[in-house]
Amino acid sequence: MKKKKYIIILVLIIMAVGGFIMKYQHDQKEKEIAYVKEAQEHMEKFLYENYKGVQDVSFSNDYYISPMGGITVEGYLNGDAQSKFQGMYDPPNKEILSYTIYDDKTEKTKINQ
Template identity: 50%
Template sequence: MRKYIIILISVIIIAFGGFYMKHQYDKKEAELQYFNQAKEKMENYLHENYKNIKEINFSDSYSINPMGGISVEGYLNGNKAKEFYGIYDKSNDEIGVSSVDAEEKSE
């Protein structure tokens, strides 16, 4: 009888571990999808608002702030000195705060 209880407890622990790992994997996949969406918005933002943007290189690191925005950063035209940074706000579907080392287009 004791052997069956140990086996049952082991199966329950393994099942909970599997559910936890699946949850973590799904969470990371959702974050990566959100990051890709933010990169796409940032690319459109840069092309619409700044001159002479030929190449955009994104950093692979990102952070999600407590308000739900995600940071996107990188450099322009292969020049690591020409950096950009922006925070994508999913609720408004726009780049909110940004800092770009490039010349703005005239309106």
């Protein structure tokens, strides 16, 4: 009878630890999604402010979070899959660090200094 109690307690402990691990992983994924959404918002704002003729910005589901914390997002402009862009967002400084636009038709807006 004692053996049965120990087995039940052991199973409950294993289930509790498994639950905590799954909750931790879920919370990490939620944080990751929030960071990616923030990066997309900043990238979209950056493109509208710095390039002429940008009416629509679409993001792909691909992203990369570097070990140093930078988030790389990619997508395309104005519904044209050939007009691709990629940019790296720095969450602590809330700025776009680097970007590339693979489109000859999109002109950079002149910034008055």
